[in-house]
Amino acid sequence: MDSLKRLRARWTIWQSIEDVGVQPGELVLSFDDGPNPVDDTTARLLDILKQEAVKGAFCVCGKSIRDAPDLVQRMMIDGHLIVNHSYWHQPFAAFSEAALEKEIVDCDAAIAGAVDISSFRTQFFRPACGWRTDSLERALPRLQKQLLPITDFGFDTNITRFTYPKWVDSTLCAAKRDHGGIFVLHDRRLRFWGERHYDVRDRDSSAYRGWVPEAAAALIRRCCSEGFRFVDPRSLIARGSGKSSNASRSDYASLDH
Numbered sequence: 001m002d003s004l005k006r007l008r009a010r011w012t013i014w015q016s017i018e019d020v021g022v023q024p025g026e027l028v029l030s031f032d033d034g035p036n037p038v039d040d041t042t043a044r045l046l047d048i049l050k051q052e053a054v055k056g057a058f059c060v061c062g063k064s065i066r067d068a069p070d071l072v073q074r075m076m077i078d079g080h081l082i083v084n085h086s087y088w089h090q091p092f093a094a095f096s097e098a099a100l101e102k103e104i105v106d107c108d109a110a111i112a113g114a115v116d117i118s119s120f121r122t123q124f125f126r127p128a129c130g131w132r133t134d135s136l137e138r139a140l141p142r143l144q145k146q147l148l149p150i151t152d153f154g155f156d157t158n159i160t161r162f163t164y165p166k167w168v169d170s171t172l173c174a175a176k177r178d179h180g181g182i183f184v185l186h187d188r189r190l191r192f193w194g195e196r197h198y199d200v201r202d203r204d205s206s207a208y209r210g211w212v213p214e215a216a217a218a219l220i221r222r223c224c225s226e227g228f229r230f231v232d233p234r235s236l237i238a239r240g241s242g243k244s245s246n247a248s249r250s251d252y253a254s255l256d257h
C-alpha cells in the first residue's frame with residue numbers, strides 16, 4: 001500500500017497529507033475545469049463561498065474562460081486563488097514539454113484577458129487529469145509555477161445532483177482520516193474521452209454541475225461543525241513543509257507571499 005501511495009504521489013497530483021503543509025484541522029477546497037455559466041453554477045458557488053467566508057482555489061481552463069470571463073474577474077475580486085488548469089485540458093499535452101508550455105501560456109493569457117491585467121500570471125498549475133510527468137517536472141520551474149495538489153480524489157466527476165450527499169459523506173470521512181485535506185469539486189465537468197452522451201444541461205447526468213454550490217455548502221457546514229476550518233490555499237501552501245523526503249515537497253515549500 002505504501003508503494004502504491006509512493007507511485008501515486010510520483011505520477012499524479014494526489015499527494016499524502018504530510019507532504020502538502022496541511023496542519024491538523026485544516027481544509028482547502030479547490031474547483032476544477034470552470035468557470036461554468038450554466039444555471040449560474042460558478043456564480044452561485046462564489047455566493048456560497050462569500051457567505052461562508054471561505055477562500056478557494058479555482059483551477060480554470062482557457063476554453064471554459066471563453067464562455068464566462070466575467071466569472072474569473074469575480075473570483076479575483078472575491079480573493080480566491082486562480083490556478084492555471086491548461087487551455088484545452090488535453091492530458092496528453094503533459095508528455096511534451098512544448099505542448100505543455102503552450103497549454104500553460106495560453107491559459108495564462110486567457111486569465112489575463114479575463115481579469116484585464118495583461119501582466120497577470122498564475123503561480124500555480126494543476127495538470128489536466130492530474131498527471132505528473134517528467135515533462136511537467138521540467139516545465140514548471142522554467143515557467144515559475146508550482147503544482148497545486150490534492151490529498152484525496154473523491155471522483156465527483158461521476159456524481160449527480162442525486163448522489164452528491166454521498167460525496168459530502170466520503171469527503172468528510174477523508175478529512176477525519178487525514179485530519180485535514182485538499183479536496184476537489186468540478187464546477188464544470190468537461191467531456192470524458194469517448195463519452196457519447198454529454199449534455200451539460202441534462203440535469204440527471206454527471207455533466208450537469210448545478211448541484212456543486214449546494215455540495216460545497218453542505219461540506220463546509222458539516223466540516224465546520226466537526227471542528228475543521230477552511231484556510232486560504234495560499235497560506236497553506238506557502239508554509240508547506242512535510243516530513244517526507246518526496247521531491248514534491250519542494251513544490252510547495254519555497255513560496256513567499
Ligand SMILES: [Zn+2]
Nearest residue numbers: 032033128129
Ligand atoms: Zn480538470
